Amino acid sequence: MHDSPELTADERATYEWQMWVPGVGEEGQQRLKGASVLVSRIGGVGGTAAYELAAAGVGRLILAHAGNIKPSDLNRQLLMTHADIGTSRVESAARRLRELNPRLEVVTVPENVNAGNAARLVGLADVVIDAAPLFEERLAMNGEAVRQGKPLVEAAMYELSVQVTTILPGQTACLACRVPEPPPDWKRQFPVFGAVAGVAGCVAAVEVIKLICGLGEPLADRLLVWELREMGFRLFRTRRRPGCLVCSALPQVEGASR
Numbered sequence: 273m274h275d276s277p278e279l280t281a282d283e284r285a286t287y288e289w290q291m292w293v294p295g296v297g298e299e300g301q302q303r304l305k306g307a308s309v310l311v312s313r314i315g316g317v318g319g320t321a322a323y324e325l326a327a328a329g330v331g332r333l334i335l336a337h338a339g340n341i342k343p344s345d346l347n348r349q350l351l352m353t354h355a356d357i358g359t360s361r362v363e364s365a366a367r368r369l370r371e372l373n374p375r376l377e378v379v380t381v382p383e384n385v386n387a388g389n390a391a392r393l394v395g396l397a398d399v400v401i402d403a404a405p406l407f408e409e410r411l412a413m414n415g416e417a418v419r420q421g422k423p424l425v426e427a428a429m430y431e432l433s434v435q436v437t438t439i440l441p442g443q444t445a446c447l448a449c450r451v452p453e454p455p456p457d458w459k460r461q462f463p464v465f466g467a468v469a470g471v472a473g474c475v476a477a478v479e480v481i482k483l484i485c486g487l488g489e490p491l492a493d494r495l496l497v498w499e500l501r502e503m504g505f506r507l508f509r510t511r512r513r514p515g516c517l518v519c520s521a522l523p524q525v526e527g528a529s530r
Protein backbone atom coordinates (compact mmCIF):
# COMPACT_ATOMS: atom_id res chain seq x y z
CA MET A 273 0.00 0.00 0.00
CA HIS A 274 2.98 2.26 -0.58
CA ASP A 275 1.66 3.58 -3.86
CA SER A 276 -1.53 3.38 -5.88
CA PRO A 277 -0.55 2.46 -9.42
CA GLU A 278 -2.76 3.44 -12.33
CA LEU A 279 -5.15 0.82 -13.66
CA THR A 280 -4.90 -0.44 -17.20
CA ALA A 281 -7.98 -0.71 -19.43
CA ASP A 282 -7.80 -4.48 -19.02
CA GLU A 283 -7.84 -4.16 -15.24
CA ARG A 284 -10.80 -1.78 -15.32
CA ALA A 285 -12.70 -4.29 -17.41
CA THR A 286 -11.81 -7.16 -15.07
CA TYR A 287 -12.63 -5.44 -11.79
CA GLU A 288 -15.56 -3.33 -12.98
CA TRP A 289 -18.22 -5.11 -10.93
CA GLN A 290 -16.36 -4.85 -7.62
CA MET A 291 -15.45 -1.21 -8.30
CA TRP A 292 -19.20 -0.54 -8.13
CA VAL A 293 -19.13 -1.41 -4.41
CA PRO A 294 -19.60 1.90 -2.58
CA GLY A 295 -16.25 3.09 -1.26
CA VAL A 296 -14.14 1.11 -3.72
CA GLY A 297 -14.12 2.78 -7.13
CA GLU A 298 -10.92 3.51 -9.03
CA GLU A 299 -9.01 4.53 -5.91
CA GLY A 300 -9.85 1.37 -3.98
CA GLN A 301 -8.87 -0.80 -6.91
CA GLN A 302 -5.58 1.06 -7.20
CA ARG A 303 -4.94 0.41 -3.52
CA LEU A 304 -5.55 -3.30 -4.06
CA LYS A 305 -3.15 -3.29 -7.00
CA GLY A 306 -0.47 -1.61 -4.88
CA ALA A 307 -0.88 -3.97 -1.91
CA SER A 308 1.21 -6.91 -0.76
CA VAL A 309 -0.43 -9.60 1.39
CA LEU A 310 1.39 -12.40 3.20
CA VAL A 311 -0.58 -15.63 3.67
CA SER A 312 0.79 -18.07 6.23
CA ARG A 313 -0.17 -21.57 5.06
CA ILE A 314 -2.12 -21.93 1.87
CA GLY A 315 -4.24 -24.88 2.93
CA GLY A 316 -8.02 -24.95 3.17
CA VAL A 317 -8.26 -21.55 4.84
CA GLY A 318 -5.27 -19.63 3.47
CA GLY A 319 -5.56 -21.08 -0.03
CA THR A 320 -9.15 -19.90 -0.33
CA ALA A 321 -8.20 -16.48 0.99
CA ALA A 322 -5.32 -16.25 -1.48
CA TYR A 323 -7.64 -17.21 -4.34
CA GLU A 324 -10.14 -14.49 -3.47
CA LEU A 325 -7.40 -11.88 -3.08
CA ALA A 326 -5.90 -12.83 -6.43
CA ALA A 327 -9.36 -12.57 -8.00
CA ALA A 328 -9.85 -9.15 -6.40
CA GLY A 329 -6.67 -7.78 -7.96
CA VAL A 330 -4.28 -7.61 -5.00
CA GLY A 331 -0.96 -6.86 -6.65
CA ARG A 332 1.35 -9.18 -4.75
CA LEU A 333 0.83 -12.28 -2.64
CA ILE A 334 3.56 -13.86 -0.51
CA LEU A 335 2.68 -17.51 0.10
CA ALA A 336 4.41 -19.38 2.93
CA HIS A 337 3.87 -23.11 3.24
CA ALA A 338 6.39 -25.94 3.49
CA GLY A 339 6.19 -29.37 1.98
CA ASN A 340 4.62 -31.28 -0.84
CA ILE A 341 1.00 -32.10 -1.70
CA LYS A 342 -0.50 -35.21 -0.08
CA PRO A 343 -3.74 -36.99 -1.05
CA SER A 344 -5.27 -35.94 2.29
CA ASP A 345 -4.82 -32.25 1.34
CA LEU A 346 -7.22 -32.45 -1.56
CA ASN A 347 -10.55 -32.35 0.31
CA ARG A 348 -9.91 -28.69 1.10
CA GLN A 349 -6.81 -27.24 -0.56
CA LEU A 350 -8.35 -25.86 -3.73
CA LEU A 351 -5.09 -24.50 -5.13
CA MET A 352 -3.66 -28.03 -5.24
CA THR A 353 -4.43 -30.59 -7.91
CA HIS A 354 -4.47 -34.36 -8.00
CA ALA A 355 -1.86 -34.32 -10.74
CA ASP A 356 0.49 -32.37 -8.47
CA ILE A 357 0.54 -34.86 -5.57
CA GLY A 358 4.12 -35.16 -4.37
CA THR A 359 5.15 -31.73 -5.67
CA SER A 360 5.58 -28.40 -3.87
CA ARG A 361 2.42 -26.88 -2.36
CA VAL A 362 3.47 -23.27 -2.89
CA GLU A 363 4.46 -23.84 -6.51
CA SER A 364 1.14 -25.55 -7.27
CA ALA A 365 -0.69 -22.67 -5.58
CA ALA A 366 1.28 -20.03 -7.47
CA ARG A 367 0.52 -21.71 -10.77
CA ARG A 368 -3.22 -21.84 -10.08
CA LEU A 369 -3.30 -18.22 -8.94
CA ARG A 370 -1.45 -17.04 -12.06
CA GLU A 371 -3.92 -18.97 -14.21
CA LEU A 372 -6.69 -17.02 -12.55
CA ASN A 373 -4.88 -13.68 -12.64
CA PRO A 374 -1.75 -13.40 -14.81
CA ARG A 375 -1.14 -9.85 -13.51
CA LEU A 376 -0.53 -11.18 -9.99
CA GLU A 377 2.99 -11.17 -8.58
CA VAL A 378 3.49 -14.26 -6.42
CA VAL A 379 6.38 -14.75 -4.02
CA THR A 380 6.64 -18.41 -3.04
CA VAL A 381 8.25 -19.32 0.28
CA PRO A 382 8.49 -23.10 0.83
CA GLU A 383 8.71 -22.63 4.60
CA ASN A 384 6.27 -22.48 7.48
CA VAL A 385 6.48 -19.36 9.62
CA ASN A 386 8.75 -19.54 12.64
CA ALA A 387 10.67 -17.19 14.91
CA GLY A 388 13.61 -17.28 12.51
CA ASN A 389 11.84 -16.20 9.32
CA ALA A 390 8.84 -14.20 10.57
CA ALA A 391 10.61 -10.81 10.49
CA ARG A 392 11.68 -11.23 6.87
CA LEU A 393 8.26 -12.47 5.71
CA VAL A 394 6.20 -9.87 7.55
CA GLY A 395 8.59 -7.22 6.22
CA LEU A 396 7.49 -8.08 2.68
CA ALA A 397 3.80 -7.42 3.34
CA ASP A 398 1.37 -4.62 4.10
CA VAL A 399 -1.21 -6.98 5.61
CA VAL A 400 -0.95 -10.55 6.91
CA ILE A 401 -3.38 -13.46 6.97
CA ASP A 402 -2.51 -16.17 9.45
CA ALA A 403 -4.09 -19.52 8.63
CA ALA A 404 -1.50 -21.78 10.27
CA PRO A 405 -2.67 -24.87 12.17
CA LEU A 406 -0.12 -24.60 14.99
CA PHE A 407 -0.04 -21.99 17.73
CA GLU A 408 3.76 -21.89 17.63
CA GLU A 409 3.52 -20.55 14.07
CA ARG A 410 0.67 -18.20 14.91
CA LEU A 411 2.41 -16.75 17.95
CA ALA A 412 5.61 -16.18 15.95
CA MET A 413 3.59 -14.36 13.29
CA ASN A 414 1.62 -12.39 15.88
CA GLY A 415 4.78 -11.22 17.63
CA GLU A 416 6.37 -10.01 14.43
CA ALA A 417 3.23 -8.40 12.98
CA VAL A 418 2.76 -6.46 16.23
CA ARG A 419 6.44 -5.46 16.28
CA GLN A 420 6.27 -4.19 12.70
CA GLY A 421 2.83 -2.62 13.12
CA LYS A 422 1.23 -4.67 10.34
CA PRO A 423 -2.49 -5.57 10.46
CA LEU A 424 -2.99 -9.29 11.00
CA VAL A 425 -6.15 -11.24 10.16
CA GLU A 426 -6.37 -14.42 12.23
CA ALA A 427 -8.49 -17.06 10.50
CA ALA A 428 -9.12 -20.53 11.87
CA MET A 429 -11.56 -23.39 11.75
CA TYR A 430 -12.23 -26.65 13.55
CA GLU A 431 -14.81 -29.24 12.53
CA LEU A 432 -17.88 -27.11 11.63
CA SER A 433 -16.73 -23.98 13.45
CA VAL A 434 -15.02 -20.87 12.04
CA GLN A 435 -13.17 -18.14 13.97
CA VAL A 436 -11.86 -14.88 12.53
CA THR A 437 -10.54 -11.71 14.15
CA THR A 438 -8.41 -8.78 13.02
CA ILE A 439 -5.45 -7.55 15.03
CA LEU A 440 -4.45 -3.91 14.62
CA PRO A 441 -1.15 -3.45 16.49
CA GLY A 442 -1.37 -0.77 19.16
CA GLN A 443 -5.15 -0.65 18.84
CA THR A 444 -6.56 -4.10 19.57
CA ALA A 445 -5.79 -7.21 21.54
CA CYS A 446 -3.14 -9.40 19.92
CA LEU A 447 -3.22 -13.17 19.76
CA ALA A 448 -0.96 -13.47 22.82
CA CYS A 449 -3.46 -11.44 24.85
CA ARG A 450 -5.86 -14.37 24.44
CA VAL A 451 -3.43 -17.27 24.01
CA PRO A 452 -0.09 -16.49 25.69
CA GLU A 453 1.31 -20.00 25.18
CA PRO A 454 0.54 -22.85 22.76
CA PRO A 455 -2.15 -25.04 24.37
CA PRO A 456 -0.44 -28.26 25.54
CA ASP A 457 -3.07 -30.63 24.12
CA TRP A 458 -3.37 -29.03 20.65
CA LYS A 459 -3.23 -31.52 17.80
CA ARG A 460 -1.87 -30.85 14.32
CA GLN A 461 -4.58 -32.95 12.65
CA PHE A 462 -8.26 -32.19 13.13
CA PRO A 463 -11.62 -32.73 11.44
CA VAL A 464 -12.18 -30.45 8.45
CA PHE A 465 -14.47 -30.04 5.49
CA GLY A 466 -13.16 -27.86 2.69
CA ALA A 467 -16.42 -25.91 2.62
CA VAL A 468 -15.94 -24.86 6.26
CA ALA A 469 -12.29 -23.93 5.76
CA GLY A 470 -13.37 -21.94 2.71
CA VAL A 471 -15.82 -19.90 4.78
CA ALA A 472 -12.96 -18.91 7.10
CA GLY A 473 -10.77 -18.07 4.11
CA CYS A 474 -13.43 -15.94 2.45
CA VAL A 475 -14.14 -13.99 5.63
CA ALA A 476 -10.39 -13.38 6.04
CA ALA A 477 -10.14 -12.16 2.43
CA VAL A 478 -13.03 -9.76 3.00
CA GLU A 479 -11.28 -8.40 6.07
CA VAL A 480 -8.09 -7.78 4.07
CA ILE A 481 -9.99 -6.10 1.23
CA LYS A 482 -11.73 -3.86 3.79
CA LEU A 483 -8.42 -2.93 5.43
CA ILE A 484 -6.75 -2.12 2.10
CA CYS A 485 -9.67 -0.14 0.68
CA GLY A 486 -10.70 1.47 3.96
CA LEU A 487 -14.18 -0.05 3.83
CA GLY A 488 -16.58 -0.67 6.68
CA GLU A 489 -15.52 -1.89 10.11
CA PRO A 490 -12.85 -4.56 10.56
CA LEU A 491 -13.22 -7.30 13.17
CA ALA A 492 -11.05 -5.19 15.46
CA ASP A 493 -11.30 -6.38 19.07
CA ARG A 494 -14.11 -8.63 17.93
CA LEU A 495 -13.77 -12.38 17.54
CA LEU A 496 -16.26 -13.79 15.06
CA VAL A 497 -17.33 -17.32 15.93
CA TRP A 498 -19.51 -18.90 13.29
CA GLU A 499 -20.95 -22.29 14.24
CA LEU A 500 -21.98 -23.75 10.89
CA ARG A 501 -23.51 -26.83 12.51
CA GLU A 502 -26.36 -24.64 13.81
CA MET A 503 -25.66 -21.64 11.54
CA GLY A 504 -25.17 -19.50 14.65
CA PHE A 505 -23.06 -16.40 14.41
CA ARG A 506 -21.59 -14.64 17.47
CA LEU A 507 -19.16 -11.81 18.09
CA PHE A 508 -17.05 -11.84 21.25
CA ARG A 509 -15.28 -8.74 22.52
CA THR A 510 -11.51 -9.05 22.93
CA ARG A 511 -9.38 -6.68 24.97
CA ARG A 512 -5.69 -5.98 25.34
CA ARG A 513 -4.32 -7.83 28.34
CA PRO A 514 -2.17 -5.81 30.73
CA GLY A 515 1.15 -7.60 30.98
CA CYS A 516 0.91 -9.24 27.54
CA LEU A 517 4.54 -9.90 26.64
CA VAL A 518 3.89 -9.03 22.98
CA CYS A 519 1.75 -5.90 22.94
CA SER A 520 1.52 -4.40 26.43
CA ALA A 521 4.53 -2.14 25.80
CA LEU A 522 2.80 -0.54 22.82
CA PRO A 523 0.94 2.72 23.47
CA GLN A 524 -2.83 2.57 23.26
CA VAL A 525 -3.98 4.30 20.07
CA GLU A 526 -6.66 6.91 20.70
CA GLY A 527 -10.20 5.80 19.91
CA ALA A 528 -9.22 2.29 18.96
CA SER A 529 -11.00 0.31 21.62
CA ARG A 530 -14.74 0.43 21.19
Ligand SMILES: [Zn+2]
Nearest residue numbers: 446449516519
Ligand atom coordinates in the same frame (compact mmCIF):
# COMPACT_ATOMS: atom_id res chain seq x y z
ZN1 LIG B 1 -1.15 -8.77 23.36
